[in-house]
Amino acid sequence: MNHCILGIETSCDETAASVYTTEEGVLSNEIFSQIALHTPFGGVVPEIASRSHLEKIAPIVASALDKAQKTLDDITAIAVTSTPGLPGSLLVGLSFAKGLGWASHKKLIGINHLEGHIFSACIENSIPFPFICITASGGHTALYLVHDYGNYTLLGQTLDDAAGEAFDKIAKLLNFPYPGGPVIEKLAQAAAFEDYFRYPRPLPHSLNFSFSGLKTAVLYDLVKQGAYDLTHKLFLRNDDITFKQQVASSLLVCVADCFEQKLSLVFKEHAIQAVAFVGGVACNNYIKKRLEAFCSQNQKKFFSPSPAYCTDNGAMIAFVGHYKAQQEMWSDYTLDIAS
Ligand code: KG4
């Protein structure tokens, strides 16, 4: 059966909505990013996030319908992120979806945000199953074996911080604003993606990651090099751009090595033909190129979504909602959030 799905995503600091149809795919993908609101605080402030979602949710949904040239009458079901995420943020999206859906007699589909990220890789590409998916963002970093739509197994995940979180925290150590990932990439490019300081690659024989350990290793290396005062929490080489570029470059090479190391272990254990790299960190061109080259050496296909589908977005929620609608996997209106 043909469907026209309205997807709503508010799990963290992006208010997003999208319309996806069986015949035409993604018709709109609207987003309000709260980054500017959180930058002064060096990270996402949950209370600010939920208040901003409250202000933006109605206009963003209206804009997604407008851009898609659809009205509420055309929508066959509303898909909304219900887990995991910041409770206050999730509540705004889910309550809005329920209110709108109840009043207009629509089916409701609760979506797992991580399932959204995993299948964001399939919006633009037809990827042969089973494939390996690396999801890496500010809130999560994990490795999945993806068997089919909606059917996936967790192979490994971070034991502490997410990869994006490591970029954000280390950028903060170097006095750069949130989010750190794009800044680190720019600095690293200027240092030619060379590995100056050889930071440790944690858990080399496991499919799990540890990025908190990496952040600590970078911090102690800065202290050792006389670049950081631990007592006063002060970075001491703020005017030394070359040094900052070298730190960023070494960090990026290290993180790319960590991902490559996991793939190398996975390739020995699982007969797969393809790898997908998704989430906010997949906006990083250096890591993308490294993984693409590694996959090519190992005769695997490599896929990564366009940046608009890497960071949190409504299209990935509408896309997952669409295949769930085709399987008639509706949620009950008693659906609640789970953080
Ligand atoms: O997926 P996303 O928008 O939100 C979460 O679900 O967390 O990811 C945001 C994360 C941030 O930690 C940010 O620093 C990182 O993605 N990021 C990057 C780049 N662009 C964003 N990390 C590395 N390189 C980038 N170019």
Ligand code: ZN
């Ligand atoms: Zn996310």
